[in-house]
Amino acid sequence: MKSLAQLAEIRDEMKKSIAIRMQEKPGSDSKVRAHVLVCGGTGCTSSGSVTIREIFEKELAANGIADEVQIIQTGCFGLCALGPVVIVYPEGTFYSQVTPDDVSEIVSSHLVKGELVQRLVYDDIGGGKKAEGPVSLNETGFYKDQKRVALRNCGFIDPENIDEYIATDGYKALGKVLTEMTPDSVIELMLESGLRGRGGAGFPTARKWQFAKNSVSDKKYVVCNADEGDPGAFMDRSVLEGDPHAVIEAMAIAGFAIGADEGFVYVRAEYPIAVKRLAIAINQAREYGILGKNIFGTGFNFDVNIRLGSGAFVCGEETALLTSIEGHRGEPRPRPPFPAVKGLFGQPTIINNVETLANVAQIINNGAEWFKSFGTEKSTGTKVFALGGKICHTGLVEIPMGTPLRTIIEDIGGGIPNGKKFKAAQTGGPSGGCIPASLIDTPVDYESLMSIGSMMGSGGLIVMDEDNCMVDIAKFFLEFTVDESCGKCTPCRIGTRRMLDILTRITEGKGEEGDIEKLEELANNIKATALCGLGQTAPNPVLSTIRYFRDEYEAHIREKRCPAGQCKALARFTIDRDLCRGCSLCARKCPVNAIEGVVKSPFVIDQDKCIKCGTCIDSCKFGAISKK
Amino acid sequence: MNTVKLTIDGIQVEVPANYTILEAAREANINIPTLCYLKDVNQIGACRLCLVEIKGARALQASCVSPVGEGMEVWTNNEKLRKARKINLELILSNHNRECTSCVRSGNCELQQLCKEYGVDQYPFDGNKSEATIDEISPSIVRDNTKCISCRRCVAACNSVQKIGAIGVAKRGFNTTVGCIFGMSLADSPCINCGQCILACPVGALHEKDSTADVYAALNDPTKHVVVQPAPAVRATLGEEFGMEIGTSVTGKLVSALRRLGFDKVFDTDFAADLTIMEEGTELLGRLKNGGALPMITSCSPGWIKYCEEFYPEFIPNLSSCKSPHEMLGAIIKSYYAEKAGIDPKDIYVVSIMPCTAKKFEAGREELSVNGLQDVDAVLTVRELASMIKNAGIDFKRLPDADFDSVLGESTGAGVIFGATGGVMEAALRTVYEVVTGNTLENVEFAAVRGTDGIKEAEVDLNGTKVRVAVAHGTGNAKELLDMVKRGEKDYQFIEIMGCPGGCVTGGGTPIVDATTLSYIDLKAERAKALYSEDAGKAKRKSHENEEVKTLYKEFLGEPNSHKAHDLLHTHYIPRPKYIKK
């Protein structure tokens, strides 16, 4: 491709083809009358979406409508809990939990006769209500409060087809930047938009670009941080799987802004689908001349390479990521000098997160004012969250910044399953903190989360119910950081381990008076003195659970009791005398012979012998045994 | 050079713009505590003790890696910093084997010193310690990981400075370990035994393999005739162990102390250095004349020799076949001296006092023996000798001077300077020049091969024949030099290589100087001064003028490179695998 005119040509042609999906009248005389979108994200692929697509192809052929219905494999739709997901356009009908056996019915009934397969239609419109009559995706409870900017193409286009991306105005922003804008005006626009890093700390993106632009060097780099490691966060993976070109386009725009001609995407090797689609996208962009030399005939050169992460969470920290690309142990290095001055291979470098980049082209196309129309004054735009844990709608959601946590949990997330009570939400993963039920109306934006001791982080949002022990959760996150600490600096290498030692003691009923204070002392020291962001934020889950659930810590330490009943060592298994029929089954199953009694009279558990394995509870047919 | 002005603890300083805050603070006479920092070797900001508070900065910064900035306001000492440093010290201690009283570094341990300064009086964070092992298999070096504090100074010395990579950092987090791959012993690794890691270690995690027990046993054995010989660098460094200033030459006291320790004869490795020049100079002239492998490379340094065998086996033919000086002397003691004194060589026990840990390995080489007897029986480092002197209650500083024993005790200035980088080259040139030209060399000092530059070059005119020479010290520099030779970018006839940076005066067996002191001085240059001043004070400064050496040839060896000389004073080398697999 040599010019923008050619790009426009492809765009116009392809717009006709996706018109069905846009729920517009098709502008071409194509025979295609329906689009079947099958989710090809990791979640749905794991639950068998590839097979479903293959069966669709067979069934369509068998029904003789293969040339009337187009099957498109897309990225993630977001509602992973209900996968595999299939959407049929032009109606926009959302079929959830589709099994291979359901496919022929969808084809014969919906696609041949035009009758919806009601039993598979997802029609939850929020508040526990079902829709009456046909419901489109955007009217469901899960989707209606969302605003999809970064995820706009995920679950909408075929990520392996560059033409579909171009049809949704893809690479238009790059064209505009290269022909109508200067590096300064690009940075100015980004500054005006208020876009902040979506990877965790929320540093203004334009300021990073500005620093890198001001650094004088013949060689500069743009690095995309796709080393999403926060356990429970997968938005970056979804963007790469569903809309890889958006990232490539943004990297090229950033390259133009700072004066770089080379980019790296550092992506986890554990994301094979994302890696594959990204590689396809890069190759297609190269073939089209959108990457390479003299892009759109403007004299601008830019290319992108992939580097695979090898399984180290700390490499999400920007300096560690650079060290890793350079071929070393992914250990962070001190800042300053900042990467914008001295980064990859010693050259000025910007490092932006995937989700951050996914916003860039849209800001260029739609303007700063448009972007600022979402979110709050200081936290503009939207944020993607991976909802997980004890919540009905596990999945990926994108909401305007400042949306109250309650909306996310109750409306979008569909609340807590099994009638349990919401206890707390954890944001920011191992670097963040928890938000207790009492603060459920907190608006979700950078400042608000920070003020209550949590942080936005990369967007994991884990919901916990009354059965989750907060000391155990703190221990879980700390175990993670201890495991993932690079081991370079003293406070993180030894300090986090010592905190874990104390927490382990507490959850095993060996806590001592003064442990909480010792935890706080260590935590504050690690925050103040660790070398990198991983270490400096590692104590947050502990500090925030102490802040909001100190009584739980105290119950563990003083009363040797776990209020949530989760800490195994503190659990007490007892047999209810009234319910026990004396069948002796539990005593026979008990691996350590801790249960004694005479047949037909109530049995008793010897607490000294009990190893709290729970076998007895599982074996009792009368529900006579309980754990406290 | 650009400078910046900043205030540190309210004191205004103006320093070069490329300074770190730590360096700037030192200009203001402020000592910020450090542990992982080692000037020019390791600057990684890992231990988190050199923390400072900078106005406007979000977190505390490690001053060893933080650049200065114009108008910066820095605090190095307030309650917050003291507390942070103390907790980090306590954390280090929680994973450290604290058996200080039995530690070789007790009294000379940077961690111990800091704990004292920071008033550490309890261990609030004790818990499980990380898995740690002690490797005592190498004949030269012991690694005791129960004491390792993961500061990585040794790794930097081994990798960045020496470019060997015998040890490295493995695993991560709390399980991070410093050591050889797959938990191997140093003995099976590419380790060249140079001991630079020992000098870098702030604590007792690395030390030489102690040989004092063997030496005591020999001294206590009435059937043994125990002969000792100290290397040139020993006299330039031993004084430090007794509180004397760095660069003080203590030759006379050294001889007195050795006698008091009970050695039967105190000979001088400097004598053997002169002997080496006779052999090596002759060998060089022979190669120049007869077309032998050039450039010829010196072979005095056992660290360098093992490095060459492992990393550059293609240069083995270029190595001089001369044994190193103390090995030559050992062979002469057990032949010429034994004959003269009428002692059965089997009853002679030769102890070398060396600034070197690699000499311990070298002494065990099979090829360095004559008639089944090792040339040298035991090697002590300067530090081990110092501990023996202290143990014997010898008031070293007040000892009178004494002279080495004849007939292997005389030395010239040329032998003395063997201990510094460029010294062997200079000594050789002094002799070779006179042998080739037949003229008297008026100015014996070859300034071009002196000093601490990593690689030095010179061209010497020998009656119209130009000889190009080069000097490299430290295997890192040697690698650079050899690679240039390999690529054909450089062409020399004679190269001096010493395994340790600075040569023997800063060898792995010399007194350990703490990181703070090393920030202020160039240890290599300071210690070399002691040797160069001793050389300057000598009446005879050329090896071929050594009367005892001349007598040795006349009475015993015949002439340099004679058949007998070859049998006793020359050796051979073998290519070695980097890893010994079992």
Add this chain to the structure above:
Amino acid sequence: MALTKEQIAAKYAELEAYISENKDMDGALIPVMQKAQELFGYLSLETMELISERLDVPVSEIYGVATFYALFSLTPKGEYVISVCTGTACYVKGAQLVLDEVKKQLGIGSGETTPDGKFSIQDTRCLGCCGLAPVMMINNDVYGRLEPADVKDILAKY
């Protein structure tokens, strides 16, 4: 499972070719190690010595990199590699109990291989199928919404 001499030689040839192609690339070490890991399933001292030689990086540094990243293994892995996700979403839903059950059934711990070389257990962070939590992967097969009681039957399939 043991490879023949020819197969091993072919793998080394492939590694050598990959190195020749990429050795001048900045930061080539990790991609080369990833290739070796992919070819052999682990990094032996011999493989590391080859890489060391070709890229002029000390073996100790390669070893340091290999032990830093979870992806690299120093011992051969089992025929089937089992990864139980211990990401937050899975943890909250009881993944630890599933992992404990796998360990109990196989009698090995994380990072270990059964004596018959059939199964290895690998530490795994979020596999990204949080909707299916708790999740386990055996090679490329995904098992979701697990209970500890399911483990035995699943293992029996292999």
